[in-house]
Amino acid sequence: MAATRNVDGLRSMVAGGVMTPGDPGYDTARALWNGSFDRRPAVITCCRSAADVAAAVGFAEANGLEISVRGGAHSFSGASAGDGGLMIHLGSMSTVQVDPEGRRARVGGGATWGDVDAATQEHGLAVTGGVLSDTGVGGLTLGGGMGWLANRHGLSIDNLVSAEVVLADGRVVRASESDEPDLFWALRGGGGNFGVVTAFEYRLHQVGPEVQFGLLFWEVERGVDGLRACREAARTLPSDYGMLIGGGLSAPEAPFVPEEHHGKIGHALLVAGYGSADEHAHAIDAVREMCPPLFEFLTPMPYTAMQQLFDPELQPGTWMYDKGLYLAELTDDAITVMTERAPGKTDPLSFMPMFALHGAVSEVGDDATAYGGLRTPNFVVDVSGASNDPDRFVADREWARSTWDALRPLAGNAGSYVNFISELEDDERVRASYGPAKYGRLAQIKAEYDPGNLFHRNANIKPV
Numbered sequence: 001m002a003a004t005r006n007v008d009g010l011r012s013m014v015a016g017g018v019m020t021p022g023d024p025g026y027d028t029a030r031a032l033w034n035g036s037f038d039r040r041p042a043v044i045t046c047c048r049s050a051a052d053v054a055a056a057v058g059f060a061e062a063n064g065l066e067i068s069v070r071g072g073a074h075s076f077s078g079a080s081a082g083d084g085g086l087m088i089h090l091g092s093m094s095t096v097q098v099d100p101e102g103r104r105a106r107v108g109g110g111a112t113w114g115d116v117d118a119a120t121q122e123h124g125l126a127v128t129g130g131v132l133s134d135t136g137v138g139g140l141t142l143g144g145g146m147g148w149l150a151n152r153h154g155l156s157i158d159n160l161v162s163a164e165v166v167l168a169d170g171r172v173v174r175a176s177e178s179d180e181p182d183l184f185w186a187l188r189g190g191g192g193n194f195g196v197v198t199a200f201e202y203r204l205h206q207v208g209p210e211v212q213f214g215l216l217f218w219e220v221e222r223g224v225d226g227l228r229a230c231r232e233a234a235r236t237l238p239s240d241y242g243m244l245i246g247g248g249l250s251a252p253e254a255p256f257v258p259e260e261h262h263g264k265i266g267h268a269l270l271v272a273g274y275g276s277a278d279e280h281a282h283a284i285d286a287v288r289e290m291c292p293p294l295f296e297f298l299t300p301m302p303y304t305a306m307q308q309l310f311d312p313e314l315q316p317g318t319w320m321y322d323k324g325l326y327l328a329e330l331t332d333d334a335i336t337v338m339t340e341r342a343p344g345k346t347d348p349l350s351f352m353p354m355f356a357l358h359g360a361v362s363e364v365g366d367d368a369t370a371y372g373g374l375r376t377p378n379f380v381v382d383v384s385g386a387s388n389d390p391d392r393f394v395a396d397r398e399w400a401r402s403t404w405d406a407l408r409p410l411a412g413n414a415g416s417y418v419n420f421i422s423e424l425e426d427d428e429r430v431r432a433s434y435g436p437a438k439y440g441r442l443a444q445i446k447a448e449y450d451p452g453n454l455f456h457r458n459a460n461i462k463p464v
């Protein structure tokens with residue numbers, strides 16, 4: 001194979017090291033977060049710098065190897081590892097440099113949100129990231145990036161100031177509002193299509209260190225009323241509250257869940273508040289009055305603890321299949337579908353998380369970034385079939401697909417948050433996710449920066 005013949009030359013060019021099958025560390029490096037993928041790249045380049053990445057890109061092109069880019073390895077489609085190709089492994093590029101006075105962070109392209117939160121919270125600062133600490137900054141940001149801070153400070157991309165990018169031709173450029181502005185626009189929502197980002201520069205905000213967390217849970221028998229209360233909460237709670245609705249959630253065996261309710265299926269409202277404990281309790285009173293929950297859990301906690309709250313439940317190696325949708329409204333019809341479908345899952349890990357986005361997300365213009373989602377208040381739905389047992393995973397993957405089919409007529413189109421797409425070759429859904437105008441502009445920018453579509457293991461935009 002060409003790759004293994006020439007790989008010695010590559011070794012001398014990549015400071016972080018190069019692995020091929022059989023090398024120590026190869027199996028760890030190729031492993032993805034999602035246990036349903038078992039892919040074997042021919043070459044893994046462990047990059048430490050933009051120069052390492054440029055060498056890897058050049059080598060892959062010269063040897064006809066398909067490139068995969070691995071940030072935090074969380075992609076639902078397993079995009080970050082391909083059989084027989086070249087993996088650009090960014091795990092060593094995880095440094096986070098914080099400028100507390102300027103409220104900026106420069107973050108390595110392979111960092112996780114845990115790395116970012118730890119470094120920024122030392123100064124009482126933060127930027128919108130995901131709700132799990134081991135998700136990668138790279139993939140999450142490039143698709144949009146939503147989490148507890150989105151309604152307060154916008155999506156991750158809304159806080160991106162600049163990016164250092166290795167392009168398909170090996171050049172290293174800075175993209176910002178003033179440098180390579182088209183590329184900068186495309187990076188903010190267009191995914192990994194345009195190059196390898198070796199550093200992200202974010203605007204930071206004062207957050208915490210203590211925040212207010214709340215969880216209210218309604219059993220599925222009262223699920224319709226519970227979800228109606230969630231819908232009302234999205235309209236009436238302070239607009240900067242972070243809000244995640246756990247449709248069809250199984251009550252975890254956690255200390256804050258009364259033992260008799262462990263494993264019960266229902267809907268949950270999870271909120272993050274940024275005021276005092278009293279303000280939080282008062283805001284939650286209004287939701288409680290709409291529909292008294294079966295149980296609830298309200299507590300102040302450090303921001304970094306909230307960012308790790310789901311880590312114990314969702315461990316690397318989980319088998320997971322996800323299918324997303326945007327709902328402009330959480331209508332009674334959607335509520336009925338979710339409530340009827342919830343008991344059909346077989347594994348406690350499967351559920352339908354929904355981000356309720358509004359506030360700062362809606363203050364950014366639709367055309368300001370390439371993000372394919374709605375900027376008007378909306379619900380970003382993810383139907384997730386997940387298990388640690390491969391047989392149950394197959395059953396719940398079907399549950400996720402059929403639940404999505406039932407919800408699909410209630411959404412404007414088949415489009416989804418591109419980070420919630422599990423099928424790599426789903427061209428139709430990628431186009432639907434951006435809509436013709438944005439897709440057209442992205443395809444032109446793709447033609448300028450990656451005309452040969454070297455970076456295609458992603459929610460792929462075909463160059464014009």
Ligand code: FAD
Nearest residue numbers: 071072073074075079109130131136138139140146192197
């Ligand atoms: P990878 O698998 O490493 O990368 C995915 C793709 O992103 C790559 O194939 C590549 O195309 C691109 N990419 C990654 N890094 C770079 C880079 N530095 N330069 C160029 N391209 C790059 N999303 C949210 O918005 N909010 C959440 O709270 C959230 N929670 C999640 C929880 C779990 C358990 C999982 C599995 C996913 C979650 N997601 C969430 C979805 C997440 O945004 C996507 O899975 C995203 O792709 C993860 O990025 P990654 O770097 O970890 O993934």
